[in-house]
Amino acid sequence: MLTRRHFLGQAGATLVGAASAAPPGSPTAETSQPAWVRRPALAPVLARPDRLIDIAVCTRPFRAQGPRLEAQRLGRHTIVHHYGHGGSGWSLSWGWAQRALPLILATGERRIAVVGCGAIGLTTARMAQRAGLRVRIYAQERPPLAASMAATGWWSPDSRLCTAEHASPAWVHGWEQAARFSHRMFQQLLGLPGDPVQWIEGYTASDLPFDQPLPAPPGSDPEPDYAELEGRLADLRPRSRLLEPGEHPFRAAHVRRFGQFVFNLPAYSRLLYDDFLREGGEITTRRFDHLRELTGLRERTVVNATGYGARALCRDDSLVPIRGQTARLIPQPEVTYALIYRGHNVVMVPRRDGLVVQAQDPQDYGREALHPDRAASEAAVQRLAALFGA
Ligand SMILES: Cc1cc2nc3c(=O)[nH]c(=O)nc-3n(C[C@H](O)[C@H](O)[C@H](O)COP(=O)(O)OP(=O)(O)OC[C@H]3O[C@@H](n4cnc5c(N)ncnc54)[C@H](O)[C@@H]3O)c2cc1C
Known part of the structure; x- marks a missing residue:
């Protein structure tokens, strides 16, 4: 059973299900707020393959x-x-x-x-x-x-960590204690010179409504049914919110906003x-x-x-290898938000050392990281570009 969540972009997407926003189109307290609150000015990502400065691969030890x-x-x-x-x-x-x-x-x-x-x-x-x-x-x-x-460098405490089958109540309790302790430590590291740990906003863009499951990516190998636990930490960050069309600049039918820790590695x-x-x-x-x-x-x-x-x-x-690849675009300090393109296997995290673009491959499970696949990162950058129009 392929767990779709890992093709949504991990943690930011997790809160999609946890949010309790009003149905799209219905007026909310926030939509009656001034435009500068509803639609913050977001600098566009210069998402062009010729701006890639680095590609790194590594193996998740699962x-x-x-x-x-x-x-x-x-x-x-x-x-x-x-x-x-x-x-x-x-x-x-x-x-x-x-x-x-x-x-x-x-x-x-x-x-x-x-x-x-x-x-x-x-x-x-x-x-x-x-x-x-x-x-x-x-x-x-x-x-x-x-x-x-x-x-990638962000808060993802239940990403490919344990299968649902092994997540006994005692194990989950231990996980939750550990996640909460880590979270407290990261809070203490906010605001330091060089921003080793930073708090940012992010957007999850989707062509399909969020309550609609995604089709399995073509050619995907089955992954185990992972334990999905982050909902237990819902009190640790603001609830994600479904945005109205005028509240964001992205070319996607459905967009949610969330809050997130970033680690400037x-x-x-x-x-x-x-x-x-x-x-x-x-x-x-x-x-x-x-x-x-x-x-x-x-x-x-x-x-x-x-x-x-x-x-x-x-x-x-x-220990099962799960290959992963991250690429960096030239730093853009004016880009202060993360972006997940749900269903398109691409995540962008605005780190200080570059905009990190994670390209997920449906066949990563069971593969050791070996050589960088530049074509995969270029394709991810192009999928990202689609969210900005030109
Ligand atoms: C693409 C990708 C994105 C990820 N993004 C995130 C994220 O955003 N947030 C997150 O929390 N996690 C993320 N992870 C997971 C995270 O990177 C790993 O869980 C973590 O790096 C594991 O750390 P480690 O210290 O166990 O292993 P490593 O970083 O591999 O460290 C192992 C150390 O042991 C040494 N070593 C190994 N074998 C030997 C030996 N035989 N003799 C001597 N020394 C040895 C190595 O040299 C190294 O110093 C991501 C993983 C991937 C692949």
């Missing part, structure tokens, strides 16, 4: 049962496995790191190692430091080259990294080929935050 978080004894070492956060790694990182902390502290060690320097490794290291531990990161790659840096990862070093963190570039090699580390407590790398390192076939 496990049907959700992230692996458990301690394993290996000789005199304790390995705390902490990987498999699917399409939600940045969003859930703080909350899942908080969940990892008791396993780390239970070992009684004051110096620990974290293997991995992506979204999960960095935040786990920071949480351990906040708990008073000394931390050394070992990693093959660090930002800007770690795979996490190819992400270069500034945000730099902040995490600098904070880590400032609090005495150390980092060593190193690759491990076998889990047993971790027992050679002087730190006896080792967090395994190797993301998709854990599939090879731990011989863990429960």
Whole structure:
């Protein structure tokens, strides 16, 4: 069963169903407001393939049962496995790191190692430091080259994270606690120099009414039935609202507005990294080929935050690759809104380092990220252009 939501553009679209707007055409309190309230001036995206400046690919580390978080004894070492956060790694990182902390502290060690320097490794290291531990990161790659840096960079706490089948009430409770903790942390990071975390408005445009299901994209492979959970966090942000035709500039029959966190990944990862070093963190570039090699580390407590790398390192076939590709258009600081073109598999996020255009391919599931597919990103940019007319 293909879950359509992942072809809508993840989190922004989730609230579509949660909103309680009046039926289209009926007067609402907002439509009686002045035009400057109803139709904010939005700068158009210069959506042209010749403005593409970068294309990145990476693999979502997905496990049907959700992230692996458990301690394993290996000789005199304790390995705390902490990987498999699917399409939600940045969003859930703080909350899942908080969940990892008791396993780390239970070992009684004051110096620990974290293997991995992506979204999960960095935040786990920071949480351990906040708990008073000394931390050394070992990693093959660090930002800007770690795979996490190819992400879109927005709040998507239930994106390809766990299948509906595995989302037991206890699991969902743990997820919700983690998501709420992460959300609180991101609130604290708003308004900092360089905008590592930013609050923006976004628009979901659709040719079909929002209550009408989308047809399966041609040639799509089946994906599992994912747990859709974000409705449980509906109180954390303003409700999305269906707009009247005169309230937006986009060439689409149906448009909704929503609010959203954006992570400016270069500034945000730099902040995490600098904070880590400032609090005495150390980092060593190193690759491990076998889990047993971790027992050679002087730190006896080792967090395994190797993301998709854990599939090879731990011989863990429960990790399923889901390929993803993001491209950046030349930065346009005047574009301050996100855009999702529902049913056209395209998402645009206005990051400081460029307008990120995520092109989703219906055959991403089960595929590892390898080479960039420029034609796919160019096609996504052209689909985006259609929303602006010319
Ligand atoms: C296209 C795309 C868009 C996405 N957008 C979002 C989004 O908007 N919001 C969101 O929340 N999530 C998003 N995600 C998901 C998110 O990017 C991942 O969940 C997250 O990056 C996983 O982080 P990680 O730290 O586990 O893995 P990684 O970033 O892969 O980090 C793994 C670390 O371990 C190291 N490592 C791996 N193997 C070894 C080894 N054998 N020896 C030594 N070191 C090793 C690596 O070098 C690296 O430092 C997106 C994913 C994709 C593909």
